[in-house]
Every structure is written in C-alpha cells, then in structure tokens.
Amino acid sequence: MSHALKIVIPMAGYGTRLRPLTWSKPKPLVPLAGKTVLDYLVDMFRSVPNFEQSEFVFILGPTMGEQIEAHTARHYPDLKVHYPVQPAMIGQSDAFWQAREFLQGPLLIAFSDTLIENDFSFLADEDAAGIAWVKPVPDPRRFGVAEVDADGWITRLIEKPQSMQNNLVVVGCYYFRQAEELLSAIQEQKEQDLSLRGEFYLADAINILLQRGFKMRTENVNVWLDAGTTDTVISTNRFLMDHGRENSAEWANLADSTIIPPVYLHPSAQVRQSTIGPHVSLGEGTVVENSSIKDAIIGSQTTIVNSQLETSLIGDRVMLSGLSGKFNLGDDSQVSG
Secondary structure (H helix, E strand, O other), X not given: XXXXXXXXXXXXXXXXXXXXXXXXXXXXXXXXXXXXXXXXXXXXXXXXXOHHHOEEEEEEOOOOHHHHHHHHHHHOOOOEEEOOEOOOOOOHHHHHHHOHHHOOOOEEEEOOOEEEEOOOHHHHHOOOOEEEEEEEOOOOOOOEEEEEOOOOEEEEEEEOOOOOOOOEEEEEEEEEOOHHHHHHHHHHHHHHOOOXXXXXXXXXXHHHHHHOOOOEEEEEOOEEEEOOOHHHHXXXXXXXXXXXXXXXXXXXXXXXXXEOOOEEEOOOOEEEOOEEOOOEEEOOOOEEEOOEEEEEEEOOOOEEEOOEEEEEEEOOOOEEEOOEEOOEEOOOOEEEO
C-alpha cells in the first residue's frame, strides 16, 4: 500500500438502543468483557498490513466526543487518530463526507457496534477495488445483503430483501482501495438526494459505485458480534468470555465467595460473601457484597449489596441495594428495594 491505511469508525450516533447507559457515555465506551467496545474494535484491526503506520479516523458526534478522545489518549497513546465531527445525524454517508479531508488512499470502514473476528493481513496483496465482509444466515430478510454474480462480484446491495435466495448479510465492515472513489459516489448521492427519511445510507453510495462498474467482492466472516442493543451487548459479553476473554483463575481463592467461570473482574473490584458468575464483568473499583450476579455487565465504582441480579447492564457509580431480577441502569443511578 502506497498510502497509510485509514481505518474509519463512525461513532456519532446517539446510541438510543443502549439507553439509559448512553445518556452519559458514547456507545463505543460501553463496557464489554473487561474492556470497552472501542477497545475490541481497535484490537480487531491489529492484523492489517503495517498496523503501526495505519491511521484511525473516529467520526464523533457534537456531544461526548471528549470521552472518546480521553480514552484513546489514555489507552492508545501511540495510535495516530483523527477526530472529525458530524454535526447533524443525517446518515452514514454524511459521516464519511464530514471526514473527507482525512480520507485518501486505502480505506477500511467498520461501524461502532460491529465486531468480527477476521485476519486482515491479506489486504497487502488484494486486487479488488472493494470488499464487503458478509456472513451467510438462514433468514436474511431483516438485514442488508450482497447480491453477487456468477463470478462472485457484487452487483448490488439490497436492504431487507423479500427473498431468502441472497443470504450473504453485510456485517458492517468494508474495504475500498481508493477512498476517493467512495467520496465521489457520496457526492453524487448527496447531489441526487438519495436518502431515506432524511438519512444518507452507505449502501446507496456503494450501489452508485457498482453501477459505474466498481469491482467489489465479498469476504466471509466466521464470527460476527453485535454491540448495538442491551440484549446483544450481554450476549456478546457471554460469547467473548466463553472464548477466553476472562480472568476467573485470578479469583479462584476467595475465602467467603464463589466465582463461577467465566468472569472478568477488575483487579480493584471487591467481592464479599457473594456468588459471581457465570458471564459477569465487574468494572474498576466496584464492590459486591452479600449478593449473587450472573450474566451481567457491571460498570466501575458501583456498589451492589443484598441483591440478586441476572441478565443486567449496570452503569458506573450506581448504588443498588435489596433488589432481585433483571435491570438496565444508567450511570449514577441509586435504586433500593
């Protein structure tokens, strides 16, 4: 690659499907199996050619972007990151248009609620002008799919197809050999006002490229994880822990509590007279006392006492006492039973 690879992650959305947690933090900073969603996104790309020379472009919204910048500076001081802002939420294509001054040469795109397991090293020798990562599914009708011809080239992207014949679901990760080609299509999309309910979707820009003869192929993924809703964040947390993202062995010798693997408990967390696990993540400084928790993500500096929780997503600095059941609580909540 003659230019540095640009890895672009739009993260300007409001994260409404993850509220109340996203009232006070951007969606990429939602905790997940001992890290944040953003951490897993960065790690996802470590196999790209010349990762150290790659440049990240995090497209921020008009609010809470400073949290993304602070997290990146703290945990990834060696990454080169640009932070363009999308001032209005008018779609994916507009997000890339707002970032256009940073987009030259080879480009990788991933949406901030999309996690895949994939080896990107092949891009060093890739001949196609573009790639869409896909996963075959039994029923694609609630997704967007890639229609391909007999030679495997994509002919168009179809949103929520009526037929189940094309079952290659696009997972939200794309490669373009030349970012300028995508920007040209987005410019045409905007000039033609190809939008839906006021939003400019990337699929329409890609279809403009395909109509021009753009050679784009598919690449299958084995693992596709979603971090866009409360339910999918909890199920993704479960999957990651089942596949090694856990530290239960470090907590095996607690005298007065039971740890049921897999779990990820921050080293500064405190657990007293409690049962934790399976599939529980506890954040920094969190205290659990006389409680049982399973299948849950608990943020940092939270205190849980005399409670039984399952399938729950709990924010930072929460005080929770005397409760039993499933809960979705934002930062700084105080709830007692």
